[in-house]
Amino acid sequence: MGIFLAALLAPAPLLADEARDKLIVETVLKLENFNYQSASEKVKAAIGRYLARTPGSEEYFQLVEKFRVETELSSLAKLASGDKANPRAAGLLVSIGGEPAIKTALADAGPRRSRLLMSLGTVNDPRPVASLVSLLTGRDPVESRASAKALTGSPAGQLRLLELAEEGSLPDKLKPGVSMALSSSVDPAIRARVAKVLPSPASLGGESLPPLADLVKLSGDPEKGQLVYMRACFTCHKVGEKGIDFGPALTEIGDKLAREALYTAIIDPNEAISFGYEGVSIEVEDGRKLIGYVASDGEREVGVKVPGGALVTVKASEIKGRDALPVSLMPATLVSTMSRDELVNLVEYLITLKK
Numbered sequence: 001m002g003i004f005l006a007a008l009l010a011p012a013p014l015l016a017d018e019a020r021d022k023l024i025v026e027t028v029l030k031l032e033n034f035n036y037q038s039a040s041e042k043v044k045a046a047i048g049r050y051l052a053r054t055p056g057s058e059e060y061f062q063l064v065e066k067f068r069v070e071t072e073l074s075s076l077a078k079l080a081s082g083d084k085a086n087p088r089a090a091g092l093l094v095s096i097g098g099e100p101a102i103k104t105a106l107a108d109a110g111p112r113r114s115r116l117l118m119s120l121g122t123v124n125d126p127r128p129v130a131s132l133v134s135l136l137t138g139r140d141p142v143e144s145r146a147s148a149k150a151l152t153g154s155p156a157g158q159l160r161l162l163e164l165a166e167e168g169s170l171p172d173k174l175k176p177g178v179s180m181a182l183s184s185s186v187d188p189a190i191r192a193r194v195a196k197v198l199p200s201p202a203s204l205g206g207e208s209l210p211p212l213a214d215l216v217k218l219s220g221d222p223e224k225g226q227l228v229y230m231r232a233c234f235t236c237h238k239v240g241e242k243g244i245d246f247g248p249a250l251t252e253i254g255d256k257l258a259r260e261a262l263y264t265a266i267i268d269p270n271e272a273i274s275f276g277y278e279g280v281s282i283e284v285e286d287g288r289k290l291i292g293y294v295a296s297d298g299e300r301e302v303g304v305k306v307p308g309g310a311l312v313t314v315k316a317s318e319i320k321g322r323d324a325l326p327v328s329l330m331p332a333t334l335v336s337t338m339s340r341d342e343l344v345n346l347v348e349y350l351i352t353l354k355k
């Protein structure tokens with residue numbers, strides 16, 4: 001332990017307890033080879049008090065992750081059961097506590113269980129996937145649906161859902177929702193398998209679209225179009241403060257693209273891929289496969305922005321393979337999830353998005 005740390009632990013009447021805990025935490029976070037497991041009870045207690053005061057903060061997650069603080073499992077479970085999915089809390093719960101922690105968290109979640117399921121669904125790891133699959137095939141229909149939805153949240157979950165569909169054990173009533181979710185997966189291989197085993201439930205109306213030249217002459221209702229945006233685009237694009245930050249923001253898209261280009265962007269995303277958003281598929285040594293685009297490309301670390309808007313950093317030395325995706329990260333199947341009129345209304349809405 002550093003001399004500095006020892007000095008901090010000595011009686012220091014000038015520092016209030018809270019401030020002293022904070023200093024201790026800041027110090028141990030900086031120490032390269034500080035060993036939490038063998039740290040003194042005093043240091044542990046200071047860290048414990050600090051964690052109890054700051055659940056969910058950046059330092060909280062850093063500390064829990066770095067020192068694998070097992071006493072925080074129930075607090076992580078609580079964080080993962082909040083109103084918004086919390087991939088970080090759920091990820092730590094799984095990596096520190098493993099299967100037993102998942103079981104306990106589910107048993108204790110009470111009315112917040114479906115929230116917890118959503119958070120667990122974002123963790124790209126076989127353990128939460130196995131728990132979710134067992135709930136999916138269980139008796140409770142609400143839980144079954146919630147688990148299916150949660151499983152669409154990670155590549156490992158998506159693959160498992162496809163396998164279930166291929167071996168005929170995905171319950172029929174879950175098929176439309178799973179098909180919708182997976183046919184807009186950013187992974188082209190998943191989209192191709194979905195098209196085979198879970199064909200799109202609604203090529204809405206089944207009507208074929210008029211040629212572009214005719215489409216651009218139609219006018220629509222922007223308010224109805226906004227609803228289509230909320231349903232089909234919101235999960236990847238921001239408009240102002242609303243929406244998820246994955247694809248380019250559409251806040252001023254009406255200034256950037258004319259009507260015809262907007263139609264093309266939706267009907268055929270592969271036609272022109274925005275600079276900086278070219279898709280990659282990255283294989284990591286630990287078996288993970290990341291699909292997204294490279295947001296920062298350093299010599300030591302690569303930051304990959306993945307669907308849902310999270311930024312995942314991987315050490316360059318741990319990357320096994322890196323392939324450019326042949327197609328856009330924006331699925332080309334979106335247009336088959338809306339009727340012709342919905343498409344026209346959507347474009348009318350996008351036109352209104354100007355400075």
Ligand code: HEC
Pocket residue numbers: 184185186229232233234235236237246247248253256257262265266269270272273274277278307328329330331334346
């Ligand atoms: C799965 C995520 C995803 C979904 C869902 C999605 N997009 Fe995209 N979109 C992207 C990505 C990534 C790009 C950038 C790559 C590209 O240009 O192909 C993009 C690009 C665009 C562009 C070009 C933006 C520019 O600045 O040039 C437009 C316009 C667009 N999307 C509109 C939509 C609309 C409208 C919807 C809903 C019908 C939608 N997107 C749904 C991911 C998505």
